[in-house]
Amino acid sequence: MQERHAQFWPRGLPRHLTVPDTNLFYNLEVSSVRYPDKPALVFYDSPITYAELKREVKRVAGYLQQECGVKQGDRVLLYMQNSPQFVIAYYAILRANAVVVPVNPMNLTEELRHYVSDTGATTIFVPQDLYPQVAPLMNAGLRHVLVAAYSDYLTTPTDLAVPEFVSAPRRQIEGEGVVLWSAMLARDARPGPLTAGPAELCVMPYTSGTTGLPKGCMHTHRSVMYNALAGMQWFGSQQDSIALSVLPLFHVTGMQGGMNGPIFAGATVVLMARWDRDMAAECIRRHRVNATQLISTMVIDLLSSPRVMEYDLSSIRRLSGGGAAMPEAIARKMQELLGIDYIEGYGMSETIAPTHVNPPERPKKQCLGIPIQDVDARVIDADTFATLGVDEVGEIVVHGPQVMLGYWNNEDATRDAFIEIDGKRFLRTGDIGKVDEDGYFFMTDRLKRMINASGYKVWPAEVEALMYRHPAIREVCVVSGVDARRGETVKAVVVLKDGFHGQVTEQDIVEWSHANMAAYKSPRIVEFREALPKSGTGKVQWRALQDARGE
Template sequence: MSDRHLAFWPKSQPRHLTLPQTSLFYNVEVSATRFPDKPFLIFYDTPITFAAFKDEVERIAGFLEQECGIVKGDRVLLYMQNSPQFILAYYGILRANAVVVPVNPMNLTSELRHYVDDTGATVAFVPQDLYSYMQPLLGRGLKHIVVAAYSDYLTRPTDLKVPKFIASQRQAIAGPGVVLWSDMQKQNLRPGPVTVGPDDLCVMPYTSGTTGQPKGCMHTHQGVMYNVLSGLQWLASQQDSVVLSVLPFFHVTGMQGSMNGPLYAGSTIVLLPRWDRDSAAECIKRYKVNGMQLISTMVVDLLASPNVDQYDLSSLTRISGGGAAMPEAIAQKLNDLLGIPYIEGYGMTETMAATHVNPPERPKKQCLGIPIYDVDAKVVDTVTMCELPVGEVGEIIVHGPQVMLGYWNNPEANETTFVEIDGKRFLRTGDLGLVDEDGYFFMKDRLKRMINASGFKVWPAEVETMMYQHPAIQEVCVIASLDARRGETVKAVVVLKEAFRGEIKEQDIVDWAHQNMAAYKCPHIIEFCDDLPKSATGKLLWRTLQDKEINRK
């Protein structure tokens, strides 16, 4: 890696990041000791202090150990929207010396089954509105489900617009292996000692890819701690920061920047389960929010509001994000409105969030940024793995403290994902990019098949695998279609079986998909054809269909 970017390195920042030799849970103890009566999180005007948070976390850990038999290294599923319970369960799992497996709450039973089977998890935390999707897996791997009512944490009056699934009163869900969150807390069980350290497994988020089923990314406590600390330092967050937390916690960007980071610093987070521009604006005004992470579609929606000129956003000093490039016109409009730039970064589930971030004093638009502390990043030829000169497009590869150990129980995937260069183990990102003359990285294309729909990464092979379960589908190829609102959306080119031609409509396929897979993965566009293009060896030529779709637009 060249050192061109060092000319633009933030003057207040060291080049090296010294990491704490502790578990991630230790951050709870530190902040609860330092700031016991300070609100850690605010949920529709209901606060939870750091001391109260620590107490509830320990009750969860005690229940996991004493009632569920959880021991060091066990994996526990966390299947929830952003909520107090998500954060409490996350740290309760860690306090029980176990491993958090965050699961997208848009996933349905057929998708959840893979998480249970692959991780060997016997316990899951589930909200009552999604319980029906997890319940069929009880007795089929799962032994315990803890069912939470989000409304349990609405203890103070609010004039904010509370979504129905949050406001819904606690239901008396019962059955073998099922316990209500409230009953778990009432037991007031306490855990044994913390036995995990920096090198033990901490979090295992799943990512999909070119081969279908999602893969677990193994991250240690120290690897997670790296991006907790790097994000705080790079963006100058501290104990008196107030953060709007609206990016999903099941995804590493929101998990690190809007949850784990503020906890480490002793900051306060104002929590929203889903993006709502009017509620977000009111929370910013009410609690003097000074920092938030947003993806580009959220910024577009915020600026499109007819009330945008009436919002009081004057407390904001930082807006950062990633997942998809921010359109230049939108970034400029945001800067004109607030007088602050949008700070873009780049990372992956495999790197537990950022490997690159723009320097706050000198950001570039639609740019991934520069490699942060202790990260070695290169753009290489995809065949020879030799580093390419400035301006030439190749694959981005990264080496750093935050890179995962590897994929859970998947040595074949590890073999193709890592490459050794000059004695260093580099992660192949599958993203094609270039480095400019200043050492800033830019994304240009993808080596892997992936669709970026409103910041959600959709892997065509996974969607195709599920679509083949439809009785009428003979062949299918999933590609990206440009979308004004989502950036990209999912399109499926389908060959119907002979007996179903003329009987099945495009909307029938769309409706079936919504019943069988997470909404963000569902094809929004269906195109029927007689056959799919293939090579002489019978390999599906997906890029031919993709190029045709791009040219059509």
């Protein structure tokens, strides 16, 4: 276990983290007793206090147990956008001693079918606009569909441009096993005892990986609790923090940093159902938000807004994220505008959010950060498993209290995901990186994304970072292209900034790239697009561009 990063450890933060030995739901119980009248959530200007939140959670938990027959350890699907109902349903599932299975709301019926069959879930929470995707599955395992109208929680008039799918009035949806959220609350059921302990399953996010169907990552209350607490302590967040939560709550980063962590601290969460750069800026100004998580593509979008200078964003003291390295030019613009650094971190569904975060007082750019409390992270030779030295490139492996137990009902995948080093069980991340002389970790790229151009290894993330220096480039994604001579070559898919359309050609970008980076990694092919495809979490879907390369 390397300790080179110890000298840069956040001041006043212990190296060990003692995790509460409780069910995750208990965090809400404690905060509701401490701060009953304090807003836990603000949804497009409509507040919900901690006391109200706990009260509705218990009603929904009671309904799950009494009407849906949910028992301890049962899996319950949660298929929603960011909303009060997502938070309530999440904690209600835990209060019912069951397991949350968060599902990307971009998934359609056939994708949902796998979640139903793989988890054995019979109950699902769904918003009314997505009910048509769920209805066909009532004959494929589902028996209870709990349908919510987001507008039920728009209780305070607002001049914000609320998305139509959020403001849509409640619809009367009927069918066997279908119950409206409002009717569920009206049942006023009460749950039985809280019996699920810290070692039992809590949340099971699914991850696609590089091949096959999505796999469920088994996380206990203890592993989820660890990162909910670690993230708050790393940044010094406390009960008077106000966090903008716009990263999707179904994804582990948003789930922990935008919901579980703030609820543990008793902080206030300002919820947005979907990313909108001007809405985000207005919410920051209006509610004096002091902390938020935005992935790099969101920061790029926010700072590209022609209206960004109109907003008072001075309350923001911490802006963190991950998913992809922050381009140097964007980080510099953010520092000039907000006077703060972008704090990058690293984690995955298998680790229920971070294993690495940059020290807030000494961050490095385009860097994963240093291992957080109790985490042993190494870079190893992927073939021999030998630990590598400073600046040697290999696979990142991690050991720590937030690492999953394994993949649900998939012993082969679980076995392949772990190796033993020095008597410890390490998760193989599949990410290629290196450690510098200070003990900071850097990602070179995904193991499967490397481009082999005439025998030269090209890491797309490095090329993208260089290309962001071009004044006309707003977004870029680098993939492999087909080349009759080289086999593979480097291709860049580019979105231009406003005002550069017709002024810059693809060949201009090719020539600029050739002049600004080594020839073997310089893109030979450039394609302009109006936008890059993105996942529900806002990450660029490089694989979709790779698959469309024309082979």
